[in-house]
Amino acid sequence: MSADAWHVAVDLGASGGRVAMGRVVDGQLDIEMLHRFPNGPVLVPWRGQARLYWDVLGLWKEVLHGLALAGRRAASLGGRVVSVGVDSWAVDFALLDADGVLLDGVHHYRSARNDGVMKRAFETHPADVLYAKTGVQFLPFNTLYQLLASKHDAPGVLARARTLLMVPDLLHFWLSGRAVCERTNASTTQFYDPRTRQWSSEVLRAFDLPEGILPDIVEPGADLGELLPVIAEATGLHGARVIAPASHDTASAVVAAPLTDENAAYISSGTWSLVGAELSRPVLSKEALEANFTNEGGVDGTTRFLKNVMGLWIVQECRRAWADVDFATLANEAEVAEGGAIVDVDDPRFLPPGDDMPERVKALCRETRQRVPETRGEIARVVFESLAATYARVLGELERVTGRTVSTVHVVGGGSLNRPLCQWTANATRKTVVAGPIDATLVGNLLLQARASGTSGAVTPREVVARTFAVHVYEPANSAVRA
Numbered sequence: 502m503s504a505d506a507w508h509v510a511v512d513l514g515a516s517g518g519r520v521a522m523g524r525v526v527d528g529q530l531d532i533e534m535l536h537r538f539p540n541g542p543v544l545v546p547w548r549g550q551a552r553l554y555w556d557v558l559g560l561w562k563e564v565l566h567g568l569a570l571a572g573r574r575a576a577s578l579g580g581r582v583v584s585v586g587v588d589s590w591a592v593d594f595a596l597l598d599a600d601g602v603l604l605d606g607v608h609h610y611r612s613a614r615n616d617g618v619m620k621r622a623f624e625t626h627p628a629d630v631l632y633a634k635t636g637v638q639f640l641p642f643n644t645l646y647q648l649l650a651s652k653h654d655a656p657g658v659l660a661r662a663r664t665l666l667m668v669p670d671l672l673h674f675w676l677s678g679r680a681v682c683e684r685t686n687a688s689t690t691q692f693y694d695p696r697t698r699q700w701s702s703e704v705l706r707a708f709d710l711p712e713g714i715l716p717d718i719v720e721p722g723a724d725l726g727e728l729l730p731v732i733a734e735a736t737g738l739h740g741a742r743v744i745a746p747a748s749h750d751t752a753s754a755v756v757a758a759p760l761t762d763e764n765a766a767y768i769s770s771g772t773w774s775l776v777g778a779e780l781s782r783p784v785l786s787k788e789a790l791e792a793n794f795t796n797e798g799g800v801d802g803t804t805r806f807l808k809n810v811m812g813l814w815i816v817q818e819c820r821r822a823w824a825d826v827d828f829a830t831l832a833n834e835a836e837v838a839e840g841g842a843i844v845d846v847d848d849p850r851f852l853p854p855g856d857d858m859p860e861r862v863k864a865l866c867r868e869t870r871q872r873v874p875e876t877r878g879e880i881a882r883v884v885f886e887s888l889a890a891t892y893a894r895v896l897g898e899l900e901r902v903t904g905r906t907v908s909t910v911h912v913v914g915g916g917s918l919n920r921p922l923c924q925w926t927a928n929a930t931r932k933t934v935v936a937g938p939i940d941a942t943l944v945g946n947l948l949l950q951a952r953a954s955g956t957s958g959a960v961t962p963r964e965v966v967a968r969t970f971a972v973h974v975y976e977p978a979n980s981a982v983r984a
Contacts, residue, residue, distance in 0.1 A: 504524060504525075504526045504580075504956075505524075505575075505578070505579055505580030505581065506524060506580065506581065506583040506954070506956045507522045507523065507524050507571070507575045507578075507580050507581065507582050507583065508522065508523055508524065508582070508583065508584045508585075508586070508744075508947050508950040508951055508954065508956070509521070509522045509567070509568060509571045509582055509584070509585045509586070509738075509741075510522070510523065510586055510587075510588070510746070510943045510946035510947045510950070511564050511567065511568075511585070511586070511587040511588070511672070511946075512587075512588055512589075512750060512753075512942045512943050512946060513540065513560060513587065513588070513589035513590065513668065513669070513672075513750075514540065514589070514590060514750065514771060514772060514942075515540065515541075515590050515771075515772040515773070515814075516539070516540055516541060516772055516817055517537060517538060517539050517540050518537070518538050518539075518540050518560060518563055518564070519534065519536065519537050519538075519940075519943060520534075520535045520536040520537075520563075520564065520567025520568070520570070520571065521533060521534045521535055521940070521943045521947070522535060522571045522574065522575060522582065522947075523943075523944075523947035523948075523951075524580070524951070524956065525948070525951045525956055525957040525958070525960070525965055528958070528960045528964065528965060528968050529965065529968050529969045530944060530947065530948065530965050530966075530969045532940070532943070532944070532947065533574065534940075535567055535570045535571055535574060536563065536566060536567035536570055538560075538563040540555070540556075540560060541854075542554070542555070542609045542611060542612075542854060543555070543556050543609075545606075547614075547654075550613065550614075551613060552608070552612055552613075552614055553608065553609035553611055553612035553613075553854075554606045554607060554608055554609055554612075555593065555606075555607045555608075555609055555668070557595070557603075557606065557607045557668070557671070560672075561672065561675065564587070564672060565732075565735060565736060568582075568585060568732075568736040568738055569735070569736045569737055569738075571736075571738070572736055572737035572738045573737065576737075581740070581741075582738050582741045583740075583741060583742065583954055583956070584741060584742045584743070584744040584950045584953070584954050585676060585728065585738065585741055585742075585743055585744070585950075586673075586743070586744045586745060586746040586748075586946055586949070586950045587669040587672045587673055587676075587745075587746075587748065588669055588746055588747065588748050588749065588750045588752075588753045588942060588945075588946050589667075589668040589669045589672075589686075589748065589749075589750060590610075590668070590749075590750055590772075590773075591644075591667070591686055591689035591749050591750075591751070591797075592610050592640075592642055592643055592644045592647065592689055592690070593607055593608065593609065593610050593644075593647070593667070593668050594607070594644055594647070594648075594665050594666060594667050594668070594671075594690075595607050595665070595666050595667075595668070595671045596651070596658060596659070596661075596662035596664070596665055596714070597662065597663060597664040597665075597666065597674075597680070598661050598662065598663055599663045601664070601674070601680075603671075604658050604661060604662055605651075605655060605658045607668060607671070608647060608650075608651075610642035610647070611642070611852060611853055611854060612642075613853070614647075614650045614654060615641050615642050615646055615647060615650055616641070618641065618646040618647075618649050618650050618653075619639065619640075619641045619643070619646045621649075622645070622646060622649060622708065625707065625708060626704070626707050626708065628790070629787075629790060631691070631704065632785065632789075632790045633785055633790075634694060634701055634703055634704055635691050635692065635693060635694065635695070635701060635704060636695045636783045636784070636785045636789070636795065636796035637688075637689065637690075637691040637693075637795050637796065637797070638793050638794060638795030638808060638809060639793055640809060643689070643690065643691040644667075644689065644690035644691060644692070645690060645691035645692050645704070645708070646691075648665075648692075648710055649708060649710070652709075652710065659711070662711070662714050663713075663714060664680050664714055664716060665682075665714045665715055665716070666680060666682065666716065667682060667683075667686040667687070667690075667748070668686075669683065669686060669745075669748035669749075670682050670683060670686065670716070670745075670748065673725055673743055673745055673748075675729075675732070676725075676728055676729065676732055676743045677725040677726045677727070677728065677729060677743035678726070678729050679725045679726060679743075680716045681716050681717050681718070681719045681723070681725065681745070682715070682716050682717070682718050682719070683718070683719055683720075683721060683723065683745040683746075683747070683748040683749075684698070684718050684719065684720055684721065684798045685721060685747045685748055685749040685752035685797065685798045685799065685800070685805075686748045686749045686752075687700070687718050687798070688749075688796070688797045688798035689749060689795075689797055691704070692704045692705050692710070693798075695783040695785075695796045695798070695804065696783065696785075698718070698798075699718065700712065700715050700718070719745055720745075721745065721746055721747040721748070721752070721800045721949055722744065722745070722746070722800075722949050722950075722952060722953035723744070723745045723953075724742055724743075724744055724953065725742070725743040725744070725745055726742065726743060727740065727741065727742055727743070728741050728742070728743060742954070744949070744950045744953050744954065746945065746946040746947075746949040746950055747799070747800050747945060747946070747949060749797065749798075750769075750771075750942045751769045751775045751797075751805065751807075751942075752797070752798070752799055752800065752805060752945070753941070753942045753943075753944075753945030753946045753949070754767075754769040754775075754913050754914055754941040754942045754945055755767060755769065755779060755799060755800075755805060755913075755941075755945070756800055756944075756945030756948060756949060756962050756963070757913060757938055757941035757942070757944035757945040757948065757962070757963075757966050758911045758913045758941060758963075758966075759911060759935070759963055759966050759967050759970075759972065760779060760911060760963065761909075763778075763779075763905065764905060764906060764907055764908045764909065765778070765907070765908070765909045765910075765911060766778045766896055766899065766907045766909070766910050766911070767779075767910070767911045767912075767913065768892060768910060768911070768912045768913070768916070768926070769913055769914050769941065769942075770812065770813065770912050770913070770914045770915060770916025770917060770919075770922075771812060771813060771914045771915050771916065772812050772813060772814045772817060773809055773810065773811065773812040773814065774809075774810040774811070774812035774813070774888065774891075774892070774916070775805075775807050775808075775809060775810075776807055776808050776810055776892055776895045776896065776899070777794075777805055777806050777807020777808065777899065778806055778807070778899060778903065778905065778907070779799060779803050779804070779805060779806075780803065780804045780805075780806045780903070781802075781803065781804070782804060783796035783804045783806070784796060784804075784806055784902060784903060786902065788901065788902045789806075789902050792808070792898040792899075792901075792902055793808065794806055794807065794808050794898070794899070794902060795807055795808065795809070800949065806899070806903065808895050808898075808899075810846060810847060810888070810891050810892070810895065811846040811847050811851055811852075811888075812846075812888070812916075813888075813915070813916060814851070815846060815851050815858060815862065815884050816828070816831065816881060816884050816885075818854060818855060818856070818858035819858045819859050819862070819877070819880060819881070819884070821856045821858070822856040822857070822858060822859050823859075823877050826877070828915075828918070828919065829918075831877065831878070831881045832881070832885075832919050832920060832921055832922070834876070834877060834878030834881060835878050835879075835881035835882040835885050835921055836882075836920070836921040837878065838874075838876060838878035838879040838881070838882045839872075839879060839882075840879075840882045840883070840886055841871070841872050842866045842869075842871040842872050842873075842874060842883045842886075842887075843871070843883070843886060843887050843890050844862065844865045844866060844869065844871075844883060844884075844887045845865070845887070845891075846884065846887050846888055846891050847891070848865060850864075850865070859877070859880050862874065862880050862883055862884065863880070866883065882921075885919070885921060885922045885925060886925050886929075888922065888926075889922065889925035889926045889928070889929040889930075890929050892910075892926050892929065892930060893926075893929040893930040893931075896910065896930055896932070907930075907932060908932065908933065909932065909933045909934075909935055910926065910927075910930060910932050910933070910934050910935070911934075911935045911936075912926065912934055912935070912936045912937075913936075913937065913938060913939075913941035914939065914941050914942065915939065917936035917937050917938070917939055917973075918936075918939055920973075923936045923973070923975045924975050924978070926975070927975040927976060927977045927978070928977050928978055930977070931977045932977065933974060933975070933976055933977070934974070934975040935972050935973075935974055935975075936972060936973045936974075936975065937970055937971065937972035937973060938966065938969075938970040938972070944966060944970075945962065948962035948965055948966070949962065
């Protein structure tokens with residue numbers, strides 16, 4: 502196919518969305534950022550309580566705007582858009598009725614409605630039994646527990662539901678008219694069996710959840726057909742096809758991580774930090790359960806064996822209290838600030854949003870009888886060094902559970918720009934850190950579309966990444982950061 506064939510990637514993150522277009526030319530990726538927009542929780546009252554939702558219709562409006570921009574830009578370059586694909590965060594979902602109408606909206610995974618649900622679920626289905634069937638890390642906002650919350654809080658809504666779609670699947674449905682679930686996102690639900698690679702009827706029946714609402718599972722790169730005529734008319738993308746990439750953003754990011762051998766690990770660093778390795782099969786051992794690792798679907802039949810770490814969310818929320826100071830400034834201030842305190846970044850108090858996040862960091866330092874940071878640079882340093890220490894601990898667990906010895910850690914995503922965080926990660930892990938590419942999720946999304954469309958030739962996605970993007974290497978140095 503012609504080098505004038507462009508692909509459009511929609512990447513929806515927990516704090517913002519992006520639309521970019523790209524094409525593979527002579528084995529390298531030519532990429533243009535077209536549109537950025539904010540994303541975040543919307544508070545809705547419910548029986549005197551607060552419920553958090555995503556503004557999914559607002560996101561949809563921004564997506565359509567980005568697609569229209571892509572059509573005009575491709576035409577100005579003498580080309581055309583041949584495909585569109587969406588990736589997003591995991592676990593959250595939409596319920597549709599028999600007419601395909603959205604029911605209730607899309608709940609935010611940080612909503613308080615999930616509180617205590619996981620613990621109650623274990624009374625019905627013990628954790629070890631559930632892990633043996635799904636291999637998914639226990640997090641209080643997993644899709645399973647959110648669905649149980651819906652069953653408890655709004656049984657009428659669940660009774661009317663005929664289709665469950667993860668967030669990117671919902672947008673693919675609105676783009677193409679096809680209701681399916683792409684595998685990498687399906688694998689995060691905790692009612693997917695990584696061995697059979699199908700929905701787990703056992704788990705659904707154990708919790709008396711409806712199996713009939715789950716659509717067929719498709720592979721990354723599945724062609725879902727042309728854009729619906731009404732969408733093609735609204736965006737100008739006539740003839741463009743909808744290609745499901747690895748729709749879980751981490752899965753797309755891992756595609757763009759330039760892993761070279763089985764001894765390489767990755768950290769997809771953004772609002773969340775996903776720390777793991779790419780394996781040929783799931784690990785459902787007692788050791789994996791005890792370490793609370795997750796087995797999620799990857800591209801080409803691989804398993805993403807990883808653990809979720811709180812990530813840069815803590816700093817993102819601190820920024821709200823600091824008049825949205827930019828990340829680069831914070832990184833510089835943290836690098837010269839006095840350090841020494843290490844906190845548990847996965848402490849539940851950090852999960853809810855709020856502009857009191859700096860005080861939460863201080864409080865935990867105070868409770869653990871460590872030096873209490875005062876300036877924003879000192880607070881940021883506590884978070885960054887604590888993240889590095891957590892990465893070291895998780896990588897140590899990964900080595901123990903898998904029997905591998907990790908030699909290189911690839912940091913992709915926004916966190917790869919954070920020079921002190923990358924250096925402190927190298928110091929804490931005592932491993933070489935390779936940082937980049939920054940926009941890994943978009944890159945992986947685009948490259949899977951190009952491969953599925955036949956526009957990338959014989960070169961593999963990771964070969965394209967290696968040819969296109971420069972990386973920065975950090976070697977371990979002496980440090981007081983404790984793992």
